[in-house]
Amino acid sequence: MLGTADLCMWPPPDLEERVTRLVRQAVEAGVTLIDTADAYCPDEGSFGLGETVVERAVASLPPPLRPAVMTKGGHTRFNGTEWGFDGSAEYLRRACRRSAERLRRRPLDLYALHRPDPAAPFRESVRGLLQCVEEGLTREVVLSNVDAERIALAHDVLGPSLAGVQNExxxxxxxxxxxxxxxxxxxxxxxxxxxxxxxxxxxxxxxxxxxxxxxxxxxxxxxxxxxxxxxxxxxxxxxxxxxxxxxxxxxxxxxxxxxxxxxxxxxxx
CATH class of the missing domain: 3.20.20.100 (NADP-dependent oxidoreductase domain)
Incomplete structure (x- = not known):
């Protein structure tokens, strides 16, 4: 899987060109999945930048060569460059819809909870992800930065809708x-x-x-x-x-x- 976080959070002047070139080279090398997130951006004002440039890069390829895309929600940006959380079910559904719009694909291939929100019950976040699947916003979901206990809980709620875990x-x-x-x-x-x-x-x-x-x-x-x-x-x-x-x-x-x-x-x- 090709990750795009660093490029999009510290974007060079030729960001779109570089991401497009890198995605094309990745696909030619056999990569089938591109990783992004709505919060992969330098600041609050550019929220969604990572998804926007990935969409354009993928769209530049012939349809048979276009890779799947995983994006993430639940992290927020505020006061310019600050990072925050919102793991409420309503926010995740709203963020998922906006990600689908930016990536110009519905359902999304994979939608992930970027990181558990310390202020939100984890089960509520998981139910929000399930609602994203039930509403046809994404095919499957992923959990990022979670321990074994949370994985087991989410699997009980999500069943086959849970595709994976993204941890360091x-x-x-x-x-x-x-x-x-x-x-x-x-x-x-x-x-x-x-x-x-x-x-x-x-x-x-x-x-x-x-x-x-x-x-x-x-x-x-x-x-x-x-x-x-x-x-x-x-x-x-x-x-x-x-x-x-x-x-x-x-x-x-x-x-x-x-x-x-x-x-x-x-x-x-």
């Missing part, structure tokens, strides 16, 4: 195996965001001696070896790779073919 998971943030195992048991996809630990994480991984040794053994870069470690966590895991560079995108796709041994996986984390 990497060598630097390896505490996700309980949720990964639960996703496997429930037949859900586990979308691992920041699989390389973010921009700072990549720099740290490059200095890891154990990771460098594994990379040498497989003739790949340390970053590719780190991504292979994420993939080795289980068949339910799909990395969400956020990049603005085509070279990095090709490198991440190459990591799909790297198979670490059990000993290498254990040695790394």
């Amino acid at each position: 998971f990497s060598l630097l943030r390896p505490d996700g195996r309980r949720e990964i195992r639960l996703c496997e048991r429930l037949g859900l996809t586990y979308f691992a965001w920041a699989p390389l630990g973010g921009a700072r994480g990549v720099a740290g991984l490059a200095r890891s001696a154990p990771l460098a040794a594994v990379a040498r053994a497989h003739g790949c870069t340390p970053e590719e070896a780190a991504l292979a470690w994420v993939l080795a966590a289980g068949p339910a895991v799909v990395p969400v790779v956020g990049t603005s560079r085509s070279r990095t995108l090709r490198s991440c796709v190459h990591a799909l073919d790297i198979r670490l041994t059990d000993a290498e996986v254990a040695a790394l984390g």
Whole structure:
């Protein structure tokens, strides 16, 4: 999955051109799902920017090549650049409708709760997601940044409408195996965001001696070896790779073919 958060939250002058080029290259490399969110924007005034540029990028492709899109709601922007929450059922239904309008697709392929709202009962947020499915706004839903207990609760409410979970998971943030195992048991996809630990994480991984040794053994870069470690966590895991560079995108796709041994996986984390 190709993530677009960084580009859209810190947009360069040629944002639309770069996203369009990156989406096209991703599809050519075999990527079938693009990740965005209504809150992927630099400030309150540009809310929805990420969805708008992704829609234009996808629409520029011939229909048979257009990838699926996952977008998210529940995060808000206010007072310029501040981040907030609204996990109420009514807000999520309203946000989902607006996302469908910006992405020019109804139903949406996947709609996700961006992050649980500390001020809203989680069950209410889940029921809001179910209403989005029942109203034909989205085919399926995803939960982002949730623990195993919330996944189990949501699965009881949503049933087959729940498609997956999107949590952070990497060598630097390896505490996700309980949720990964639960996703496997429930037949859900586990979308691992920041699989390389973010921009700072990549720099740290490059200095890891154990990771460098594994990379040498497989003739790949340390970053590719780190991504292979994420993939080795289980068949339910799909990395969400956020990049603005085509070279990095090709490198991440190459990591799909790297198979670490059990000993290498254990040695790394």
